[in-house]
Amino acid sequence: xxxxxxxxxxxxxxxxxxxxxxxxxxxxxxxxxxxxxxxxxxxxxxxxxxxxxxxxxxxxxxxxxxxxxxxxxxxxxxxxxxxxxxxxxxxxxxxxxxxxxxxxxxxxxxxxxxxxxxxxxxxxxxxxxxxxxxxxxxxxxxxxxxxxxxxxxxxxxxxxxxxxxxxxxxxxxxxxxxxxxxxxxxxxxxxxxxxxxxxxxxxxxxxxxxxxxxxxxxxxxxxxxxxxxxxxxxxxxxxxxxxxxxxxxxxxxxxxxxxxxxxxxxxxxxxxxxxxxxxxxxxxxxxxxxxxxxxxxxxxxxxxxxxxxxxxxxxxxxxxxxxxxxxxxxxxxxxxxxxxxxxxxxxxxxxxxxxxxxxxxxxxxxxxxxxxxxxxxxxxxxxxxxxxxxxxxxxxxxxxxxxxxxxxxxxxxxxxxxxxxxxxxxxxxxxxxxxxxxxxxxxxxxxxxxxxxxxxxxxxxxxxxxxxxxxxxxxxxxxxxxxxxxxxxxxxxxxxxxxxxxxxxxxxxxxxxxxxxxxxxxxxxxxxxxxxxxxxxxxxxxxxxx
Amino acid sequence: xxxxxxxxxxxxxxxxxxxxxxxxxxxxxxxxxxxxxxxxxxxxxxxxxxxxxxxxxxxxxxxxxxxxxxxxxxxxxxxxxxxxxxxxxxxxxxxxxxxxxxxxxxxxxxxxxxxxxxxxxxxxxxxxxxxxxxxxxxxxxxxxxxxxxxxxxxxxxxxxxxxxxxxxxxxxxxxxxxxxxxxxxxxxxxxxxxxxxxxxxxxxxxxxxxxxxxxxxxxxxxxxxxxxxxxxxxxxxxxxxxxxxxxxxxxxxxxxxxxxxxxxxxxxxxxxxxxxxxxxxxxxxxxxxxxxxxxxxxxxxxxxxxxxxxxxxxxxxxxxxxxxxxxxxxxxxxxxx
Numbered sequence: 001x002x003x004x005x006x007x008x009x010x011x012x013x014x015x016x017x018x019x020x021x022x023x024x025x026x027x028x029x030x031x032x033x034x035x036x037x038x039x040x041x042x043x044x045x046x047x048x049x050x051x052x053x054x055x056x057x058x059x060x061x062x063x064x065x066x067x068x069x070x071x072x073x074x075x076x077x078x079x080x081x082x083x084x085x086x087x088x089x090x091x092x093x094x095x096x097x098x099x100x101x102x103x104x105x106x107x108x109x110x111x112x113x114x115x116x117x118x119x120x121x122x123x124x125x126x127x128x129x130x131x132x133x134x135x136x137x138x139x140x141x142x143x144x145x146x147x148x149x150x151x152x153x154x155x156x157x158x159x160x161x162x163x164x165x166x167x168x169x170x171x172x173x174x175x176x177x178x179x180x181x182x183x184x185x186x187x188x189x190x191x192x193x194x195x196x197x198x199x200x201x202x203x204x205x206x207x208x209x210x211x212x213x214x215x216x217x218x219x220x221x222x223x224x225x226x227x228x229x230x231x232x233x234x235x236x237x238x239x240x241x242x243x244x245x246x247x248x249x250x251x252x253x254x255x256x257x258x259x260x261x262x263x264x265x266x267x268x269x270x271x272x273x274x275x276x277x278x279x280x281x282x283x284x285x286x287x288x289x290x291x292x293x294x295x296x297x298x299x300x301x302x303x304x305x306x307x308x309x310x311x312x313x314x315x316x317x318x319x320x321x322x323x324x325x326x327x328x329x330x331x332x333x334x335x336x337x338x339x340x341x342x343x344x345x346x347x348x349x350x351x352x353x354x355x356x357x358x359x360x361x362x363x364x365x366x367x368x369x370x371x372x373x374x375x376x377x378x379x380x381x382x383x384x385x386x387x388x389x390x391x392x393x394x395x396x397x398x399x400x401x402x403x404x405x406x407x408x409x410x411x412x413x414x415x416x417x418x419x420x421x422x423x424x425x426x427x428x429x430x431x432x433x434x435x436x437x438x439x440x441x442x443x444x445x446x447x448x449x450x451x452x453x454x455x456x457x458x459x460x461x462x463x464x465x466x467x468x469x470x471x472x473x474x475x476x477x478x479x480x481x482x483x484x485x486x487x488x489x490x491x492x493x494x495x496x497x498x499x500x501x502x503x504x505x506x507x508x509x510x511x512x513x514x515x516x517x518x519x520x521x522x523x524x525x526x527x528x529x530x531x532x533x534x535x536x537x538x539x540x541x542x543x544x545x546x
Numbered sequence: 547x548x549x550x551x552x553x554x555x556x557x558x559x560x561x562x563x564x565x566x567x568x569x570x571x572x573x574x575x576x577x578x579x580x581x582x583x584x585x586x587x588x589x590x591x592x593x594x595x596x597x598x599x600x601x602x603x604x605x606x607x608x609x610x611x612x613x614x615x616x617x618x619x620x621x622x623x624x625x626x627x628x629x630x631x632x633x634x635x636x637x638x639x640x641x642x643x644x645x646x647x648x649x650x651x652x653x654x655x656x657x658x659x660x661x662x663x664x665x666x667x668x669x670x671x672x673x674x675x676x677x678x679x680x681x682x683x684x685x686x687x688x689x690x691x692x693x694x695x696x697x698x699x700x701x702x703x704x705x706x707x708x709x710x711x712x713x714x715x716x717x718x719x720x721x722x723x724x725x726x727x728x729x730x731x732x733x734x735x736x737x738x739x740x741x742x743x744x745x746x747x748x749x750x751x752x753x754x755x756x757x758x759x760x761x762x763x764x765x766x767x768x769x770x771x772x773x774x775x776x777x778x779x780x781x782x783x784x785x786x787x788x789x790x791x792x793x794x795x796x797x798x799x800x801x802x803x804x805x806x807x808x809x810x811x812x813x814x815x816x817x818x819x820x821x822x823x824x825x826x827x828x829x830x831x832x833x834x835x836x837x838x839x840x841x842x843x844x845x846x847x848x849x850x851x852x853x854x855x856x857x858x859x860x861x862x863x864x865x866x867x868x869x870x871x872x873x874x875x876x877x878x879x880x881x882x883x
Contacts, residue, residue: 049587049642132601137593149596212643232644232652233833234743257743260841264831267739270716272723426846427581433592444590458591465592 035527035542041251043538044265044277047233047258052215053201054126054133063278064236065198067254067539068220070246072100072119073196075533077540080353080450082193085246086114086202086221088178090195095187095485102178105245108204109218109225116180118202118221120172124148125208126199127169135199138448141191143171143183187485189492190451196533197449223249223539233258249539275522275543278536285340288520296520297530300344302351303446303515304455307390307405308469309508310437315386320379322507325440326364327372328412329405335513338401342518346511349455349500353532356452356493362504365511369412376413388417389439393428398442432468440510443468450533451489452496456480460508471508547874550882554867558860565859566630566852567623573848574619577612583846587641606638606849626852638849640842646853649838657823657834659747663754664819668762669812675762676769676808677801683774691770695763703822707756707829714752715739740831753830757822761815768811772804779803806876813869817862 048061056065072087084090088101106114125131127139129149139145147166171183184191194200202221207214217229223246224238238254257274259265262281266288268274280288289296309316309325316322331345347365350357376382390406392398399421406417420439423431431437445466447454457480458464462472476499483495519536521528529540577583584602585593593601602608611619629636637646679691698706719737722728735748742749776782777800785795823836831837835854842850873880 129596129600132597132604134587134601136597137591140594149594150600231743232649233837258833259740259831260833260837261828261831264711264740264829267711267716268831271719271739273734273738273742424580424586424846426583426586427579429585429589429592430581433585446590465594466590468592 035250036545037248037250037252037542038545039251039524039543040253040255041525041538041541041543042273042275043254043256044262044269044274044279045236045256045258046262047260048230048236050134050215051218051230051236052133052207052211053198053203054122054131054135054211055215057134057199059278062198062534063536063538064238064256065201065218066222066534066537067224067238067249068218068222068226069198069201070106070222070244071196071198071201072102073192075196075450075531077529077531077537080355080532082196082450085196090192092191095189095191095487096184098182098184098191099175100180100182102180103245104178106221107243107245108202108207108221109241109243110204110206112204112206112219114202114221115177116174117177118204119200120168120174120180121205121208122201122203123172124168125203125211128167129164131211135197138194138197138199139169141184141186141188141194142169143185144169145171145185186481189484189486189489190449190453193451193489194449223247224254227253231258233260250542251538254538269520269522272522275524276519276528276536276538276541277521278517278519280518280520282340282342285342285518288518292520295522295525295528296518297528299517299530299532300352301515301517302353303444304346304349304351305343305442305444305512305515306346306509307440307512308432308437308443309440309510310435310469311508312435312470313438315383316440318379319506320375321382322510323364324372324376324379324413325409326507326510327366327368327375328409329510329512330367330408331365331513334401334404334408338404342516343513344516345513349503349511350452350496351447351455351514354447354450354452354455355489356496358497358500361500362511364504364507367408367412372412382413382415388415389420390417391423391428391431391437391439391441392419392421393425393442394422396425402442435468435470437468441468443509452493452500453480453483456496456499456503460503467508469508471503471506473502473506476502547871547882551867551871554870558863561863562856562859563627566627566856569852569855570623570626570848571618573846573851574612574622575616576846577607577848578615578617580846582607582612583641586845605641605643637853640847640850641845646849649850650835650854650857653833653835653838656741656750656832657820657827657836659750660754660757660823660827660832660834661816661819663750664758664761664822665812665816666758667755668758668765668815669808672762672765673769673805673808675766677773677796679766680770680773680777680804681796688770691766695766698759698763701760703756703760704825704829706759707753707826710752710756711739711829740829741833750832753826753832756830757819757826760822761812761819764811764815765808768808769804772807773800776800776804802876806873809872809876810869813865813872816865817858820858820861 045063046060048056048064049058050056050061051064053065053069056062070086072085073082074085076083086103086106088103090098090100092098102115108114123139126133126136127145127148129136144166148164148169150162150164173181175181204219207219218226223241223244225241227237227239230236235258236256240249240252262279265274265277266281266284269277309322311317335341335343335345348358348361388409390402392402399419402419406419409415410417432441432443445459458466460467460471461477461480479495479499483492486492486495524543526542526544529537531537582602584605584607585598609619609622611617611622635647639645640649675691679688682688715737716739719733719739722733722737731745731748735742735745736751738745738749782795782800785799823834824840827834827836828840839851839854874882
């Protein structure tokens, strides 16, 4: 342990000395109280899906892309509030037409400038549906998005989809070299907070021209750049970029080791071969907590698990039935029994860490058997002899807690239940899309951007893509529209909160719990940094130097 | 001999084609019954239909027969075969758009190294232990080999792998890593709890030994019985009677004949070692074929499953052919005409 560490430290000091010698002392902000620069940070990661910012939308991809690419906006580590990063200013008078000025002097790793074109090019590339970029979905608020989607000619499965009408988003217009305007379809007050998501990164021309190559050897514009190429299933090595104009990264090197199995990674961590793991094997959580104590970082996260209500089914049309079911469940006892306490019970629809979230607003989220029985009776009771079918996808460990939910409902309300947990994820999601659930169904939701609207509009507004319960309430929709059109985030929040109040009463889904994030780090780490929005911030983590 | 080999090679063709069709049918059925794997990529976020259609088409799951339960999708199979057996073999792409040929060529070296380590370990240690026990029937050595091999055979490989990782890699390894006089290639390479890119070969030694362990037990037992049987054979008595040195009687006459069943076993075992690699590679994080096919089967990437399993079938076929040829070398009575 010690031998290797010393060597790393010596090498690190040597490189730091070299680096300071070269930079001529002008830029010594790295030696402030926030921890010294230098060293190699060894990071656990799963195999990313893509390293192209327009395509990578899963956790392992984002953890790498965030260090390779900078966006217009970054999030404050403590508060999660958006702050300008590459943007000089983002302004709008009507929340519909946004003018964005980009700071000058930033470049890509290949020397191309980061200017208005770099953003327009990247967003057009992502939105154009034949490119099949997973993050294209994030561009859908920009005017002209529909014209970039190929439409299914006969509506029964893909044959040969025709070319989309346009290749470029009509809502993106270049003003001058560093200024561009974004026109949205409808006003959206939260637009500046959304564009810190890595899907909105700029892309170099060389990258868009050969996106496959850029996926293997990214051409980034961030604090770190890739060393060599992506070694699939083995590792990704990043080194600090010396051309980056913003605040430089702490560690000299970020070494991502790729594991297929989180248990194998934990064994490596125990052997001192990893410095950070952003997650833990569930079975090892208790052990890690006692073994690593203050080197285990925990935070109630923003991934919601919910039990959706098929409102399209007659049995679930009355809100009293849904309220009664929710009141029959003791969330904390299930969390303790099934998850070793690694979840936080939900008391509202918006993640507790979000601006505008309120504590304990859900009056139906606490167990109250008497009230549940009264509500059920008021709604005319549960149809006699009918079983409650609880749905979840197979093979992901959901059966256990869903069974606990069923048992509690049965004990409280006398409704017999059955589990339907044999569908594979793909088929399960297709059932959800086709609205064919016959009973409460498990699904989850993670935010797309740190703005409370992300927990409301996509899930519960009429006809929204992910509105699996088919909830429809014009009043809710209109409150969201008012929030979207408000002059500032502060003015928008009350509208969203009123909208939340509506679904707290109607319960289109039963919010269950928020996942608690748990990360461990090694003794080599001096200061561990967890960003409230973008999670573990590897570039800001400093290592002990001695 | 040459004609025999050609005949065997020709027999490969229907076997491989049959396997490919079976795989194609099974993976198509899986999609027909458990849904479009492309939809699962998007998870809780319902994708716009146009995007889902575009991605599905691009990844090669767009054929309408994949919606009809039970349809064997002959058209799609012919399509796939045409692409595979063209001048520019194309096995398709995985869900992340990487060509299967590239995935396999990335993963194959790791699995081959692992297999070589496993086979070397199982044949050297296994045959040595078998000979040692076989020559001293009923002695302490014999009992030791008998008991330890029973132990190895009765422990499933995933239990063995996990125990070795936790106790040898983590616990014992941490003790070694605390000793500064031990070279790092030992403490951080060989005794690492899994594959490490810094020590690509050293860190494969223990996973390879775990993979070879179960077959080692069988190899040792086979060698032991075979040696004991041959020691009583007439030709050994003749050899002794004509005054040959004991070394020559055992080393050349007995051993050579005793190894025939052992070689068969090791050859056939390459196939099941490949299956064992699925488990060991996952436990020890080796980025090889086994890990690849496990992940692919889990996410329903039919192109990867077809590509990799076809290749495994070829490996088994070739290994079996080599074993049959080796017979002729070992046993002069066997001739292929």
